[in-house]
Amino acid sequence: MTREAAYEKLNEVFRDVFDDEEIAVNDSTTSNDIADWDSLEHINLIAAVEQEFGMKFSMGQVVAMKNVGEMMDIILSQIS
């Protein structure tokens, strides 16, 4: 899957979880950029991403993730 195609799917996940059709994420997006993205919603986001891409994050990865770009790197490394 190309990074662009993966971003298309990832955007859908963000829109579903935060119930906001306007959301568009990119490599530099962080939780500061999305109003409802707090630590409690983070868990739902992670679970929804895992389900969408059929992969699992390890605890170490979730803890270290700084922005959506890093999330995408992990997703792509696991599904390719």
Add this chain to the structure above:
Amino acid sequence: MRELEYPFNSEYILKRAKSIKKALLADNSPRIQKKIAVLGGSTTHDIVKVLELFLLHYGIEPSFYESEYAQYWQDAMFDNTELQEFVPDIIYIHTSNRNLQEYPELSDSAEMVSALLDKNYRHYEVMWNKLQERYQCPIIQNNFEYPFYRLLGNKEVTDIHGRISFLNRLNERFYQYAREHNHFYINDINYLSSCYGLDKWADPFYWYMYKYALCLQAIPDLSFNIANIIKSIYGKNKKALVLDLDNTLWGGVVGDDGAENLEIGQETSMGQVYAEFQEYLKRQKDIGIMLNVSSKNEEENAMAGLMHPDGTLKPEDFVLIKANWEPKSKNVAEIASELNIMQDSLVFVDDNPAEREIVRSSLAGVSVPEIEGPEQYIRLLDHSGFFEVTSLSEDDRQRSEMYKANLERKKEQESFGSYEDYLYSLHMKGTIRAFEPLYMARIAQLTNKSNQFNLTTRRYTQAEIEQLAADASYVTLYGKLEDKFGDNGVVSVLIGHKEGSLLHMDLWLMSCRVLKRDMEYAMLDTLVHTCIKAGIKEIKGYYYPTAKNKMVEDFYGLMGFTLEKTDEDGSTVWYYKVEADYTNKNKVIKVVEA
């Protein structure tokens, strides 16, 4: 909403919780409002979020108090203005084995282990007692799930130092408390986690990342289970099953194959599957679920199938059997009206997807589980939580017999010259008294279940019922009715509160199973006698309209009250003057008073 019926897609619910909630609220259906305090020993955020969806789906609009992270014990034990002002209707305590601080050490003696067990138990018991005393509302408490590892391997369950052994003993103490306290319910997460798969349920990732005692994906299962207990407490259980016959209760088509060739019994593996399903249904009947049949068959074929010697269910186990060629939607609607229950109290079970679709689309509120594969029928019905048992009264166990006796009465009625002759012939005997301990559970159940013959539709928990029964400023009456066909049990409940010499009727309800038997007049007679004795001079009756109680909008008028006031929403207030020379209105029921 289909998305919230078992077996639901948990990932979908978690991901789309916000939009599901919007859709539920947009239907504007009437819902009862309940305040639920969630006291957590770990994170509860998503548990509450999903619980709200299931409750809305069940016709309950919740508002929540959620304790700060892991503050369940502090919230319960110490002064807590916020919780006190919230006035919870239900308290749910979400604890898990992560909340146990002390387990036995391998070097501990048996006495030390018992002492530790006691200590752990008391921690909870004092909390429950405190909550009961302060809030007087039902409490739902998790039991303990098993740990995800076993230090001693299989010996963990037998050795007194094993954590599994310890948790089993602690759970047993919880159950003992539940057996001794009526308003205390165990939320069995030990069972849930084993159904779900303990390794997945207890995934440490969710504990260390978010302090969830279970994995995120298991939360809908947990919340669904809690919602089932709550809706059962508020009388929103289903009451009856409507079952198809061919390929639902047995394998094969009785009209084509002949009764002797049906698959039922121990001869074939498929026959065994249907036999177990029939046994399961028979046991449903024993807890008060009314069994009925809707089958496209000649009646004589249907009966031949039900008389099969290897089947557990016999024709007499059913209240109504509709075997004909009419659309099933028509049969199901008739069953609801003949049993005198609402359509939304029915569960329709049919292996044919087309029949399910017809019933689902034409009869609002009827539950239609997607059953597939006879070997899965029991699990699908059972885990759907239609009949979650929170109290089991003698009435529940006798229900099918009572409804069948009712149908007998109807038949007999047709052979009498006048209706009054018929009523006399029933030899009815009523017992009408102030609330008594024996019937508190049934009285509370009636206040939550009765919708049609219910003037104010006020719901009471058993705790509240017991409280006002003991309060001298209240007048309470229950009515029990027997006749020559059998005992109907407690069928009518009245509650009024005194204000000087005036009595305000907070509740007047009657079970529809005794409509047109003059029981309401017998209740009025006893109410008036009670008032005369208590020096009450006037009574005010209140009618609050709901979607379901139109049949009693003029009830107080019929009872001889005069209309005092009508509000814009159709609510009415009625006035009655108590006269010392009152003449009884009921003539056909022999009444035993206090």
